[in-house]
Amino acid sequence: MLGLILTFCCANLFAEADKYTPPYKIYFYNPESNINNFHSLKVKFDSYLSQFGAFEFQPFDKKETFEKMLQETDDGIFLLSSWHYQFLIKNNSLKPVLVAIANGKITQRKTLSSTSDLQRLEDLRGKSITTAGSKQYSKNRLREIFSDYPQELLDSIKLVRVPTDMDALSSIKYGMSAAALSSEASLKKLNGIYPKLYAQLRTLGTSKQKFLALVVIKGHHEKAQQLLNILQKMSQTVDGRNKLHMLGLEGWRMLTEPELKLLNVQAGGE
Amino acid sequence: MKPYSLPTCVLRSFLSLVLILTSLWTSEVIADNRNVVIINSNSNIPKYQRPQQAFEKEQSYHVNTINLADKQLNTKQIKYSLQQSDIIYAIGANAYQLVTEMTVDKPMVFSTAINWKRLPERANTYGVSNELPAGRQLMMYRYLFPDLKKIGIIYSPQMNKEWLEEAIDTSKDVGIEIISEAIEESDELEPILESLLGKVDALWLISDSAIASKNTILKIFNTSKKMQKPVFAYHEVFVGLGALLVISADIPTISQQVISLMDDVLKNKTIDKAVVFPAGSHVILNMKALKQSPLRLNETALDSVNKIVE
Known part of the structure; x- marks a missing residue:
């Protein structure tokens, strides 16, 4: 009887302790997108997790x-x-584990598009371009795409940050910007939604392929492993897929050794 | 403390002078020193408060503000402040109109003025309109609801004839048919509403004085609900009434556009378009309304939604 009471008390104590365990978290920041749905993201992901x-x-x-x-x-x-990882790895001990999948791919390219009457980067001097990425991110990618052009020309271009790639691309049509920096995948989506506008656009330059979002860990922790497993299984349920779609993703998978090497080569190259 | 010897002093003064002159040479610094007067129609209400806050967060000018809701301010004081500025930022139609009436000879950039085309014309005036291009909204409708074929619009020709023409033009390009019904007064609504809803997959509620009264709006939402036709609207307030989707202009983007226009004006650059559309959109999706709607949501488009309401 005493044993039973003790077991009951212990079980209750552990349950209470678990209730007050600080939650283990997924920290998220993405300079490539300006979609400011943080409240919805937090509510939906918290409920799922x-x-x-x-x-x-x-x-x-x-x-x-x-x-x-x-x-x-x-x-x-x-x-x-x-x-972002390419810069963070210089001062932090991070281990990339998962890579995001979107449109069946784990990499993406960024494209600078404009209307067909603008044919060269010089035509954008002093003009505005729209981008969903942060200013630092967008400047960096433009510098990478147009590495042969003088810095002062790139500096003369004004960046207007908009919430989505679709905003960036459509702003060219309505004269709010002379060009838009977007992902190739978004251009493809535009072709499906508004083929006439897509046909009016001209590509001024395209970046190299870069990995999509990463999940990185610091050290080894049992809870981290649990979270990695949860993330990898998200695409197996409708509920999980809907949460992933809010981030513009289809799923997650483990990075292979060659991909890790490539990622680190890219990090060294920045 | 040991005093500087004369040559050191002279050298330091010279270097300081060079530094000051160099910094003045940089256009960015010139812009920073310019005076901007924000004249706000009523900064006590969120609609006008948010653009001001977003502007103040992004800009690097010397800013003075005038809140027209402040009863202690008189016309003389306002005019004096405006005359001290290098450029004026008018938030809301009342602010725009007051600046125009005061005949202050300063450039002005405006935002948050509903139907700016009805405002009196003024020289040296630039702005960001409050309304997104119709085509931008149609793109989002197509993207979020791929099965949407026909959408209904009730409008007054006096206010939205040109806008509707532009919308119809783009709708063909995105594969949506617009079926419209013109009304002059709200009492004409009832007989046409049910008939229109019977022909379309959804109703697109637009900003129009003929359908702006509370009773008219309630009638539209009640009838749409009864006939299971979703409503797409232009302001967050309609979510509470059951709107499925709300697309409005993104305020932080408008602020960046205002700053960009100001920068061009102050640097005497050629400005292609005096008044531009907002470049960013803010999308709200009402999941409760979605559950009652026959429209299928493209779930892969959820990354374009700013707010999901349960």
């Missing part, structure tokens, strides 16, 4: 706050852009 235990989703809209969190925190995994 809570069915597997004390897990939470923590999105960030400020790069500096995210980077500070990445440096100071060990109780979570980090969902970030591969472009």
Whole structure:
């Protein structure tokens, strides 16, 4: 009888302790997109993750706050852009584990599109271009695409940050910008939605292939492994897929050794 | 503290002068020193407060603000402040009109003025309109609801004839047919609403004085609900009434466009278009309304939605 009472008390104590365990988190920041649906993302992901235990989703809209969190925190995994990873790896010990899948691919290219009357980068001097990426990210990608052009020409171009690639691309049609920096996948989507506008666009330059979003970890933690498993299985259910779609993704898979090597070569090249 | 010897002093002064002159040479710094007066129609209400906050966050000018809701301000004070500026930022139609009436000879950039075309013309005036291009909204309808074929619009020709023509033009390119019904007064609504809803997959509620009264709006939403036709609207307030989708202009993007226009004006650059459309959109999806709607959502388009309401 005493044994039974003790077992009951212990079970209750552990249950209470679990209730007050600080949640293990996915920290998220993406400079490649400006979709500011943080509230919806947090609510939806928290609800999805809570069915597997004390897990939470923590999105960030400020790069500096995210980077500070990445440096100071060990109780979570980090969902970030591969472009951002290239800079973060220089000062942090990070291990990339998963890579995102979108449109059946794990990489993407960025494209600068304009109307057909603008034929060269010089034609954009002093004009505005729209982009869903942060200013730092967009400048960096433009510098990469147009590495043969003088810096002062690139500096003369004004960047207007819009929420989505679709905003960026459609703004060319309505004269709000002279060109748009978007992903190739978004251009393809535009062709499906508005083929006439797609046909009016001209590609001024395209970047190299870069990995889509990554999930990176710091050190080894049992909870991190649990979260990685949850993320990999998200695409297997309708509920999970809907959450992934909010990030513009289809799923996650493990990075292979050759992909890891390539990622690190790209990181060294920046 | 040991005093500087004369040559060091002279050298430091010279270097300081060079630094000042160099910095003045940089156009960015010149822009920073310019005075912007924000004249806000009423910064106590969120509709006008948010553009001001977004502007103040992004800009690097010297800013003074005038809130027209401040009863202690008189016309003389307002005019004096405006005359001290290098450029004026008018938020809302009332602010625009007041600046025009005061005949202050300063360039002005405006935003958040509903139907800006009805405002009096003014020289040296630039702006970002409050309304997204019809084509941009149609693109989103097509993207989010691929099965949408026909959409209904009720409008007054006096206010939205040109807008409708542009919308019809783009709708063909995105594979959506617009069926429209013109009305002059809200009491004409009832007989045509049910007939129109019977012909379309969804109703596109637009900003139009003929359908702006509370009773008219309620009638539209109640009838649409009864006939299971989703409503696409232009302001978040309609989500509460059951709108399935709301697409409006993104305020932080408007602020960047205002700053870009100001920069061009202050640098005497050629400006191709004096008034531009907002470049960014803010999309709200109402999941509760979606569950009651026969329209199928393209779930892969969820990354273009800013807010999901349950």
